[in-house]
Amino acid sequence: MTALGRQLQARNHEIIFPYSSGAGGLPYISGPEKDHVNKDTREMSKIQGDHAVEFSLRMLLAQTETILKSLPATVTASGGTLSFVVNP
Numbered sequence: 835m836t837a838l839g840r841q842l843q844a845r846n847h848e849i850i851f852p853y854s855s856g857a858g859g860l861p862y863i864s865g866p867e868k869d870h871v872n873k874d875t876r877e878m879s880k881i882q883g884d885h886a887v888e889f890s891l892r893m894l895l896a897q898t899e900t901i902l903k904s905l906p907a908t909v910t911a912s913g914g915t916l917s918f919v920v921n922p
Contacts, residue, residue: 835851836858836859836860839851839858839860840860843860848913849861850862850863851863863908863911877889878890878893
């Protein structure tokens with residue numbers, strides 16, 4: 835994704851990676867303070883099987899919900915327009 839970001843930036847597009855500090859030197863907006871993924875890694879490493887799948891899905895759902903709730907404020911803070919590129 836950073837390669838695509840650099841190509842778009844070279845074409846005079848403003849690039850900001852939302853919720854990513856690993857943007858490879860490109861501008862980014864930090865994610866919400868509540869990080870469900872990194873908070874629960876210890877507990878996640880102790881479980882197995884169906885319980886692990888259920889736990890992981892609940893964790894990802896909580897993270898997604900947090901991001902979607904904060905998205906309007908993130909767009910406003912970034913100056914207005916936020917475009918998403920999805921890699922198939």
